[in-house]
Amino acid sequence: MNKTQRTGHGDTRKRLLEATEWLFIEGGYEAMSLRHITARAGANLAAVNYHFGSKEALMQELLSQRLDPLNLDRLQLLSACEQQHPDGLGAAAVLGMLFIPAFRLSHGNTSGPAFIRLLGRVYSDPSLFIRGYLQDHYRPISGRFFEAFSRALPALPRQELGLRLHFALKALSGMLAGEDMQELITSINKGATINDAELLARLISLLSPILTAPFGTPAQVKVIEQLLDLDRSTARIDRAADTSHIAGESGAPQWIKEGRLAS
Amino acid sequence: MNKTQRTGHGDTRKRLLEATEWLFIEGGYEAMSLRHITARAGANLAAVNYHFGSKEALMQELLSQRLDPLNLDRLQLLSACEQQHPDGLGAAAVLGMLFIPAFRLSHGNTSGPAFIRLLGRVYSDPSLFIRGYLQDHYRPISGRFFEAFSRALPALPRQELGLRLHFALKALSGMLAGEDMQELITSINKGATINDAELLARLISLLSPILTAPFGTPAQVKVIEQLLDLDRSTARIDRAADTSHIAGESGAPQWIKEGRLAS
DNA sequence: GTAGCGTTCATACACACGTTTCAATCCGTG
DNA sequence: CACGGATTGAAACGTGTGTATGAACGCTAC
Numbered sequence: 028m029n030k031t032q033r034t035g036h037g038d039t040r041k042r043l044l045e046a047t048e049w050l051f052i053e054g055g056y057e058a059m060s061l062r063h064i065t066a067r068a069g070a071n072l073a074a075v076n077y078h079f080g081s082k083e084a085l086m087q088e089l090l091s092q093r094l095d096p097l098n099l100d101r102l103q104l105l106s107a108c109e110q111q112h113p114d115g116l117g118a119a120a121v122l123g124m125l126f127i128p129a130f131r132l133s134h135g136n137t138s139g140p141a142f143i144r145l146l147g148r149v150y151s152d153p154s155l156f157i158r159g160y161l162q163d164h165y166r167p168i169s170g171r172f173f174e175a176f177s178r179a180l181p182a183l184p185r186q187e188l189g190l191r192l193h194f195a196l197k198a199l200s201g202m203l204a205g206e207d208m209q210e211l212i213t214s215i216n217k218g219a220t221i222n223d224a225e226l227l228a229r230l231i232s233l234l235s236p237i238l239t240a241p242f243g244t245p246a247q248v249k250v251i252e253q254l255l256d257l258d259r260s261t262a263r264i265d266r267a268a269d270t271s272h273i274a275g276e277s278g279a280p281q282w283i284k285e286g287r288l289a290s
Numbered sequence: 291m292n293k294t295q296r297t298g299h300g301d302t303r304k305r306l307l308e309a310t311e312w313l314f315i316e317g318g319y320e321a322m323s324l325r326h327i328t329a330r331a332g333a334n335l336a337a338v339n340y341h342f343g344s345k346e347a348l349m350q351e352l353l354s355q356r357l358d359p360l361n362l363d364r365l366q367l368l369s370a371c372e373q374q375h376p377d378g379l380g381a382a383a384v385l386g387m388l389f390i391p392a393f394r395l396s397h398g399n400t401s402g403p404a405f406i407r408l409l410g411r412v413y414s415d416p417s418l419f420i421r422g423y424l425q426d427h428y429r430p431i432s433g434r435f436f437e438a439f440s441r442a443l444p445a446l447p448r449q450e451l452g453l454r455l456h457f458a459l460k461a462l463s464g465m466l467a468g469e470d471m472q473e474l475i476t477s478i479n480k481g482a483t484i485n486d487a488e489l490l491a492r493l494i495s496l497l498s499p500i501l502t503a504p505f506g507t508p509a510q511v512k513v514i515e516q517l518l519d520l521d522r523s524t525a526r527i528d529r530a531a532d533t534s535h536i537a538g539e540s541g542a543p544q545w546i547k548e549g550r551l552a553s
Numbered sequence: 554g555t556a557g558c559g560t561t562c563a564t565a566c567a568c569a570c571g572t573t574t575c576a577a578t579c580c581g582t583g
Numbered sequence: 584c585a586c587g588g589a590t591t592g593a594a595a596c597g598t599g600t601g602t603a604t605g606a607a608c609g610c611t612a613c
Contacts, residue, residue, distance in 0.1 A: 039590080055416055057320050061571060071592055076572060078590095080545030100525060107524045108517070119510060123517045131521060151464075153318055153416065190465075194496060197464030198457050201414075205456070224514040228506025231514070233457060236499030243491025247382060251487040251494070254371070254386045258394060261370045262363060279559075282343035302560080324601065334562055339602060341560095542589070 040078045042068040047089050052144045056086065056154040083156060090160060093145060098168045100128035105175060118179045119235045121172065122195075126227055147203025150196065180238060188238075195237040303341045305331040310352050315407045319349065319417040346419060353423060356408060361431045363391035368438060381442040382498045384435065385458075389490055410466025413459065443501060451501075458500040 046068035050059040061082055065072050079085040104124045108116060133142040149157060177188060243251075309331035313322040324345055328335050342348040367387045371379060396405040412420060440451060506514075 060569075062569080071590095072571095073573080073593090074591075078543050078545075080543070082571065084545055100521075103524050104517075104521050107520055111520065117513070120513055120517060123514055127514075127517055127521045128525075131525065151416075153414075191496065193468070194461050194465050198461030198500070201460030201464060202453075202457050222511070222515075224511050224518055225506060227518075228511040228514045232503050232506045232510060233454065233500055236503050237461070237496055240495050240499050243488060243495045247495060248485070248487050248491040250380070250383055251386050251390075251491045254367075254383060254390055255487055255490075257370055257374065258363075258367050258390045261366050262391075262394065280341050280343070282341075282347055323599075325599080334560095335601095336563090336603085337561070345601065 039068070039070050039074055043070060043075060043078060043085065044089055044092070047085055048093075048141065048145060051086070051089070052141060052148055055148060055152045056157050086156070087160060090149065090157075091164075093142070094149070094165070097128055097132055097146075098165055100132070101125060102168055102171060104128060105171060109175070116175065116179050118176060118238045119231050121175045121179050122231045122234055122238075123227065124175075125172065126230065130223070130227060143203055144206075147200050147205070150200035151204045176238065183238075191238050195234050198237070199234060302331070302333045302337055306333060306338060306341060306348065307352055307355070310348055311356075311404065311408060314349070314352070315404060315411055318411060318415050319420050349419070350423060353412065353420075354427075356405070357412070357428070360391055360395055360409075361428055363395070364388060365431055365434060367391060368434060372438070379438065379442050381439060381501045382494050384438045384442050385494045385497055385501075386490065387438075388435065389493065393486070393490060406466055410463050410468070413463035414467045439501065446501075454501050458497050461500070462497060 043064065046064045047059065050063055050067065061075050062072060064085075065074055068074075075082060075085055079088060101124060104127065105121075108120065108124060129143070129146060133140065149161070152158070173189070173192070176192065177183075177185060180188060183191070306327060309327045310322065313326055313330065324338050325335060327348075328337055331337075338345060338348055342351060364387060367390065368384075371383065371387060392406070392409060396403065412424070415421070436452070436455070439455065440446075440448060443451060446454070
């Protein structure tokens with residue numbers, strides 16, 4: 028029945044998805060307009076609504092195609108690992124099970140390094156649509172991994188664990204979204220022929236302290252107390268509280284007095 | 291000469307800034323329209339362009355009023371501390387000098403907890419305007435603190451240090467922007483009468499490992515290698531590379547066949 | 554009281570957005 | 584060749600945006 032699959036010039040659908048992926052990676056969901064997408068894909072403006080029904084449906088399809096396999100692999104790896112080590116896992120290992128499937132998927136396919144940046148964008152995009160999609164579609168996997176972390180760190184209260192996980196994942200996604208990560212990987216690979224395992228271990232060694240670090244020690248508290256004292260004695264005489272808003276002194280609107288008539 | 295300061299009903303300017311601050315905190319720069327701002331401030335739409343000249347100028351004024359004093363205090367504290375401890379500072383102490391002025395400013399003024407969330411938004415907002423403003427106006431302070439960190443961590447190559455700093459600050463701002471931080475603070479304060487210094491020390495103890503953690507140890511690398519093996523053996527048979535895009539099987543556009551005619 | 558300045562108001566402009574419509578095209582099937 | 588469904592094309596709609604304009608208002612000073 029799938030005879031008319033490739034009718035017409037017809038890979039418009041594919042080109043639209045690719046263009047969408049690119050623009051999303053570059054600027055996030057809000058900066059991604061249908062006119063930009065269709066122009067980049069060499070398609071007509073109406074093509075998006077014809078093939079997908081709406082802009083949101085387009086984005087959902089892209090996310091589903093990219094994230095579903097990834098999260099399936101993550102769950103499978105977690106299950107296999109829990110079965111193989113029934114006596115418990117370390118937090119670093121659980122982190123590894125989040126990263127390794129992403130790492131593998133980004134190596135095999137043609138999308139190559141773009142996949143990593145897509146991941147970063149998805150997890151750091153502030154738009155309600157993206158956020159809602161993630162929460163709606165991937166709550167099970169979030170829960171599974173939360174439980175895994177909870178077992179790996181039984182001393183941590185669940186609320187505190189949630190906080191630290193937010194913390195760690197924000198750091199990670201903020202990093203992946205930029206181009207810094209690519210530079211890091213290439214620069215490392217140039218410096219010495221480094222193993223994939225070493226690279227991943229290095230990444231995880233940055234993240235796992237966020238989860239495992241103990242609360243502030245007395246020594247650290249003492250350092251902070253000294254700083255607080257120094258700050259109090261250094262701070263300029265308190266500006267009158269909250270009158271800071273009143274800046275314009277008199278007369279015509281302030282912006283007209285400054286030199287920026289040009290531009 | 292500043293006699294006509296309070297002419298008319300006239301605190302419109304102040305109300306506009308406050309409304310802007312609220313809306314920016316809630317949704318970021320892009321979600322903040324002039325019509326929303328003026329409606330919330332009980333002012334006319336044209337008021338923004340009259341008092342500030344443009345939307346961007348409004349935002350610049352808000353950011354300048356909030357961030358300039360903060361960063362001045364930070365620099366002053368850093369200078370005082372370097373003078374007091376000419377033999378060098380620890381990374382945790384330098385982190386403290388970033389946080390303590392923000393902490394103090396958020397305690398004194400009426401703006402109270404909003405100031406913290408404003409900070410989080412500013413540093414995590416993805417819009418080009420906000421990013422550009424930060425880079426243009428606060429490059430000196432960034433440089434100063436980068437040097438301070440560099441002296442505190444002489445073993446770290448500068449590129450690696452830059453990476454880890456990005457990492458740490460992304461984590462921090464992502465955390466501050468949400469409401470989680472307020473919950474954390476209040477929940478901590480409820481659990482036990484905790485000192486300001488202890489709270490700050492706890493925060494810093496989460497962040498400083500990102501800067502000071504050593505590279506992956508051989509033991510960690512070994513764990514990752516085991517996981518990689520397990521992943522390779524577990525991964526489902528490779529889907530044909532990158533044909534994942536082709537989903538529609540035949541006939542009419544896929545979205546029309548599904549049940550979502552409603553809504 | 555009236556002239557003048559600072560401020561507010563309603564309204565309009567030009568543009569970009571997502572979506573819709575309907576005619577024009579393609580191409581396999583009869 | 585001609586029919587018909589799948590696809591593409593050009594143009595328009597309604598809404599939201601930032602900005603601009605000019606009249607109306609309030610107050611102070613002469």
